[in-house]
Every structure is written in C-alpha cells, then in structure tokens.
Amino acid sequence: MTQTCQDTAIPETHIPPAVCNSIALSKLRSISSGFGPLLTRQYVKDADTQTDDDFMADMEMKHKMRIEEKELIEKRAPTTMDFLLGVARECVVHELKPGAIDRSMFLKCTPLKYDMDRFNLDKVHINTEGDMVNRKSDTRPVGEGRLKKYCGTCSTDPLPQDGCPQYWEVENRVSLDKPLSQTNLILEVGVCREEQRDADHCIDGRPYSYCMTVNHCTTHGGICRKIWKEGKHVLCLPDTLPNTAGASHTLHYGVVYDDARKKIVFIDVKEKKVMSTLDNVDCSEPLWPMFGVYNSDWVTVSMRLVVGSDIYMTEEKAMIVKALS
Numbered sequence: 001m002t003q004t005c006q007d008t009a010i011p012e013t014h015i016p017p018a019v020c021n022s023i024a025l026s027k028l029r030s031i032s033s034g035f036g037p038l039l040t041r042q043y044v045k046d047a048d049t050q051t052d053d054d055f056m057a058d059m060e061m062k063h064k065m066r067i068e069e070k071e072l073i074e075k076r077a078p079t080t081m082d083f084l085l086g087v088a089r090e091c092v093v094h095e096l097k098p099g100a101i102d103r104s105m106f107l108k109c110t111p112l113k114y115d116m117d118r119f120n121l122d123k124v125h126i127n128t129e130g131d132m133v134n135r136k137s138d139t140r141p142v143g144e145g146r147l148k149k150y151c152g153t154c155s156t157d158p159l160p161q162d163g164c165p166q167y168w169e170v171e172n173r174v175s176l177d178k179p180l181s182q183t184n185l186i187l188e189v190g191v192c193r194e195e196q197r198d199a200d201h202c203i204d205g206r207p208y209s210y211c212m213t214v215n216h217c218t219t220h221g222g223i224c225r226k227i228w229k230e231g232k233h234v235l236c237l238p239d240t241l242p243n244t245a246g247a248s249h250t251l252h253y254g255v256v257y258d259d260a261r262k263k264i265v266f267i268d269v270k271e272k273k274v275m276s277t278l279d280n281v282d283c284s285e286p287l288w289p290m291f292g293v294y295n296s297d298w299v300t301v302s303m304r305l306v307v308g309s310d311i312y313m314t315e316e317k318a319m320i321v322k323a324l325s
C-alpha cells in the first residue's frame with residue numbers, strides 16, 4: 001500500500017483531510033520490528049548494485065536505527081499524557097480503565113456548542129438559558145450560511161478525530177400539546193457529514209449519518225426512540241412518555257463517538273442503559289453533531305446541551321462506556 005501511495009502522484013485538486021493517528025503508527029512499527037528491519041524504498045532501488053558487504057553493513061545500520069527508533073518510541077509514550085493535559089485544559093477527561101495509558105481508554109467530554117450562526121430561524125430559537133426551543137425566532141440576525149431545511153442546528157465545529165472517545169448529552173423538556181400521530185418527530189440527536197447537515201428537516205434518512213430520534217411510531221402505536229444508521233432504521237425502543245395532551249417529561253440522552261473503534265453509542269441517561277451501539281461508523285471524513293426539535297403545533301421541546309464539567313459522570317455511565325470499549 002505504501003509503495004502504491006509513493007508511486008502515485010498526489011492529485012492537485014480534492015485533498016482529503018489527513019487523519020494522523022500516531023498510536024496506530026507506533027503499534028505498526030512495534031509489530032513490524034518483530035519481523036526484521038524496515039526496508040525503505042531507497043534500499044530496494046539500490047539492491048541491484050550492492051555488494052554483500054554493503055548489504056550487511058546496510059542491514060546492520062538499519063538494525064541499529066530500528067533499535068534507536070524503538071527506544072525513541074518508548075521514550076515518547078508520555079505523549080499520551082501531554083495530549084491528555086492539552087485536552088484537560090478545554091474539557092473534562094474521564095479514565096475508562098484504571099491506569100490507562102492509551103488515549104483510546106479515556107473519555108473526553110467535548111465542549112460542544114450550538115452554532116448560533118447556523119440554527120434555522122424559521123423553526124427554532126435559542127432562549128436566554130442557551131436551550132434550543134422548537135419555536136421560530138423573533139429576531140432575524142443578518143448573515144449567510146443558516147440552515148434552511150434542518151429543524152435545529154449543528155455544533156460550531158465537527159468532532160475532532162484524535163483517537164480519544166468523546167461524549168456529550170442532551171437533556172430535553174418535552175410537553176405534549178396534542179397527541180402525536182403517524183411518524184411525528186419530537187427530537188433528533190446524532191452526527192452526520194458536512195454536506196448532509198441541511199439536506200432535509202432531519203438526518204435520519206440521510207447517508208453518512210448516525211442518529212437517534214424520538215417520534216410517534218405506527219408499529220408500536222406510541223412514542224418510541226429510534227436508532228438510525230446511514231439512512232436506515234435499525235432499532236425501535238418504546239418510551240414511557242404517554243402520547244396524551246398535557247403529558248410532560250424529561251428525556252435525557254448521551255452520545256459517545258469513538259473514531260478509533262469506529263463506534264457510536266446512544267445512552268438513555270435516565271434509564272442508565274445503552275440503547276444502541278453502532279459499529280463500522282464511517283470516520284473517513286469529519287462528522288458534525290446535529291440537534292433537531294420538531295412539530296411546534298403538537299409539542300413543546302427545549303433541548304439543553306450538557307457538556308464538559310456539567311456532565312455528571314456516574315460510575316454506571318463510565319462502566320457502560322467501558323463495557324463497549
């Protein structure tokens with residue numbers, strides 16, 4: 001593969017974002033060191049004209065370099081700590097395994113924020129407490145780039161892909177003004193690629209999206225939590241929220257995004273249960289957290305983003321995540 005990459009000219013247009021995962025590289029080096037010295041392309045090229053003595057000297061030099069490199073990698077193990085200290089400056093980090101040294105064994109409570117410049121003015125507003133409500137905005141701030149179709153907003157930035165699992169929560173106050181019917185949506189939380197953010201009023205049916213919706217379900221005749229992967233419905237869990245006018249409820253969910261393991265986990269925080277774990281998540285391009293609230297004629301929803309030190313990390317929650325790691 002490396003040979004192919006080296007032989008192929010780098011295209012001038014469309015350079016995909018580089019994902020640097022130094023953990024994988026050091027693991028690869030460590031594994032390959034068990035077989036013998038790493039031969040470079042230069043060496044292969046010169047092989048025809050080399051004498052046996054040259055060859056042995058070359059091998060010896062490479063062996064020495066390999067030992068030095070191995071020592072360097074071992075010395076550099078504390079970089080995980082540097083990384084964590086860097087992360088800890090801006091968000092809260094929890095250990096998933098006591099004494100963990102690998103960053104994939106830490107859970108980072110990413111400081112996500114609603115994008116105030118992008119939320120759909122015709123469908124939602126952000127109230128003075130910073131919660132997103134499914135009522136259109138009275139104010140009309142000027143500016144381009146607002147979501148026009150999606151009933152909600154995205155976060156200010158896509159999720160970093162640094163091999164460290166990330167976690168955030170949404171706490172929703174929901175009150176039903178009229179019973180829901182058909183597949184009426186209450187809310188949605190998930191992630192998708194940049195170009196999918198405003199393709200529809202929700203992302204559940206879109207490619208490159210992974211999400212959870214709460215909506216009326218025709219199969220179960222009530223309100224259900226539904227999990228979606230790349231536009232396909234994968235799971236339906238009936239909720240205890242009754243579909244009657246006047247009913248109000250708090251719905252509290254957590255999302256784990258793990259680019260190293262290519263997993264997304266949806267947690268019901270109130271029930272202290274994992275609802276679903278999605279595997280083989282396509283992390284080849286950055287994913288954006290999405291937040292949607294719907295159907296103002298039937299329901300009032302206010303969604304509060306719970307991040308960083310506001311997340312109450314119970315042992316149970318850490319164990320749930322650990323079990324999935």
Ligand SMILES: [Zn+2]
Pocket residue numbers: 217218219220221223224225236237238
């Ligand atoms: Zn259902």
